[in-house]
Every structure is written in structure tokens, then in C-alpha cells.
Amino acid sequence: MNVSWLLAGKGVGAVLSLIYLGLAVRVLKSEGFGEFTLIFGTAQSVAAIVSFQTWQIVIRYGAHHLLAGNEGALTRLIGFCLGLDIAGAVAGCLIAWGGVTLLQPLLGWSDGLSHAALAFCFVLLLSIRSTAVGVLRVRDRYRVGAMADAATPIMRFVGAVAAVLWAPTVMGFLLAWAIADIVTAVIYWVCAQQVMPGFTRAITLRAFRSAPDENPGIWHFAWLTNLNSIVGTGCNNMLVLVVGVATGAADAGHYRLAYQLSQALVRVSEMFARAVLPEFARSHATEDRASIRRLLGRSTRLAVGSTAIILVMLFALGQPVLHLMAGKESVGVFPLLLVLGIAAALDLIGVNFEPALLAIGHAGRALRVRLIRTLVLFAGLGVFMPHFGTMGVAVAMVMSSLLGLMLLAAAAWRAVRP
Secondary structure, eight states: OHHHHHHHHHHHHHHHHHHHHHHHHHHHHHHHHHHHHHHHHHHHHHHHHHOOOHHHHHHHHHHHHHHHTOHHHHHHHHHHHHHHHHHHHHHHHHHHHHHHHHHHHHHTOOHHHHHHHHHHHHHHHHOOOHHHHHHHHHTTOHHHHHHHHTHHHHHHHHHHHHHHHHOOSHHHHHHHHHHHHHHHHHHHHHHHHHHSTTGGGGOSHHHHHHHHHHSTTHHHHHHHHHHHHIIIIIHHHHHHHHHHHHHOHHHHHHHHHHHHHHHHHHHHHHHHHHHHHHHHHHHHHTTOHHHHHHHHHHHHHHHHHHHHHHHHHHHHHHHHHHHHHHGGGGTTTHHHHHHHHHHHHHHHHTTTHHHHHHHTTOHHHHHHHHHHHHHHHHHHHHHHHHHHTHHHHHHHHHHHHHHHHHHHHHHHHHHHOO
16 A cells, blocks of 8 residues: 555656656757756755665664654654754755856856756755655655655646746746745645654754664664765766766756656655565564565565566657657657666666665665665776767666666575575
């Protein structure tokens, strides 16, 4: 049921994302969409660098407090996580200022565009909601979370239509995306407050001091999730910047278009991971290793079946969807989409292995796998990108994803064996 609610919300988002991305590509053209993509990629990269993935922390430690009936400890844990979110957002704003200053001459941004990029980074970083996501997940409010999550694609769709009508520029689409993030954050926090009234009173220095004592190892886990975010999401978004610096905004736009469509698989995998992580955490809290193994087996079979279906749809419908979205701008993007789709499919097959490792206290193993696959990714860029351009980036992604799948599978099954 949890997965059904999450996939339903993502299904709506996937359909709307095809529409609003298509509007952006057709209105902004290759160069404009490339500039929009580079600004968005910069903001997401900085956000990944300062993210502690606090929703995972809430689930990892909150499951124990719920089973023990210790609402006070759970509330203090949430206050601690929100403090991490706020500290990360402030640090991110400083990093964004330095990053935009550095990228402006490399990407050829005008002063006006660089100011817009900095403002967009600030909005994305300050639209904090990770802890609120954790509150809904740990309380099993997946229906509420799915509705809150749907606010982003709905608002982007509305904003994209408004931009087409009144501000068909890079600035107009940036404003639409910024408003969507703000609205989504507000909705998440309103829903979290309804699910767990009064938890905001725990956002105190006392909670920040007592939470580590009540949750042994929380700082270690927090830093591991931060590093996981940097070497995972952060590096993937940095690839767009690498393409932009090396080959220009237009190629960056083409790469982003193909990557965004392939990431429909990854968005499904992210929702799947958010659904199974609480199940793994509850099984671990009750020390039921047999349940963890059964859950890992079932979720792996479901992921493999889902991947096969989605890959068939990608090969059958990818080109018509690209042409519908981008028209002549999609020429040459389909082969890139197929290769990136294979990489995303490999990630989806292994989507349950990392949550299993995180839930049972082996975050270090998950981080080591991410580090290894990231090293392979950038080594592949050095080998293939000079000769094959953006296709070389996609090939490197496939190599990294295949290695990551094999290493994560081995680590997860070794961790849960009797």
C-alpha cells in the first residue's frame, strides 16, 4: 500500500513533467534550455553537498522510539534533524555564492543571469522539507506524503504555462520552479504538523544536545548520509555542469533532456526506497533478521519486474515522447536517452539494497560502494568524453551503475545472512 501511494503520486508527476519540460524546451530552444539546465544543475549540486538526508535519520532512529512508545525522544530527534537542515541550508547559501561566482566566466553567464542563478539557489536551499518527509514516512502517512509530493509537478506545470504566456524566458521558468519549491515545502510542513502536532516546540538547543545521547551513532550516520548525498546525487548533477563547461549550454540542454526522461526510472526507485526503508528499519528494530531477508527478496523481485516493464516502454515510446516534447530539438537525443535509460534501469534493479544497508546500521558499506562507483564514473568520463562527447558521459554512467549494482547486491546479502 505504501508503494502504491508513492507510485500513484509519482505517476501524476511523471506525466506533468513531460508536459512542462516540453514547454520549456520548445519555448527556450537549445541555448536557453541549456542555460536553464545549468542553473538548475548548479542549485541541485549545492543542495546535495549540504544535505544530511534527514528523512533517513528520522526513519532509522525514529522506528526504535515508536516501538518503545517514547514520543519525547522522537520529538527531540525531529528537532535535531531540522536543526541539521537549517545549518545545511545556511552553509549551502555561502557555497552557492562562491560557486556561481566561479561558474559565471566558465559558462559565459551575464550579470543578470548569474544573479538569477544565485537567487534560485537560495530559494532551493531554503525550501527545507527533508525532515518533514521523514515525519510522514515514520508515521506511515504515505497517502498524505504522496499528495504533498505531487505539489511540485503541479506547480511547475502551472508555472510553466504562466511562463509561456507572460514570461517566455529563462528568468520566467526559473521563477516558476522556485515558486513550486516554496509551495511544496509549505505543504509538507503543514502536513507534518497535522500528523505530529507540536513537534516544532522541540526545535531547541536542548534537543540538539540530547538527541545524540538518545540515539547512539547518530552523528556518524548523519555524516555518512551527507557523504552519500555528495558522491551520489551531487556528482550526478555536476555532470551537467561538466558537459556545459566542456561543450556548451546547448549540449548540456540535450544531455539534461535525455537524463531527465531516463530519471523517470530513478524517481520511481527513490519512491520505492522511501517506502521500503521504514519496513527494513522496523524489522531491524525488532531484531527479526529472517523478515529482513524475506523483504529483501520480495523487493528485489518486484524491482526486477518493474525495470523490465519500464525498459520496454522506454524503447517503444522514448522516441515518440521526445519528438512530442521537443520537436526538432530532440534530433540525436534518442540514442543518449537509451544509454542513460539502461544506467537508470540498473539503478532501479538495486534500489532496495542501499535502504537495507542503511536500516540495519551498515551505512558505511553503502558509502564505500558509492565512492567506488563515483571514481569509476569520473575515470570513464576521462576516457570516453574527449572522444564521444555527451554519449561518452552516458557510457560512463552505465559502467558506474553496473558496478554499483553488483557491489550493493553483494554487500546487502552478506549483511542480512544468518
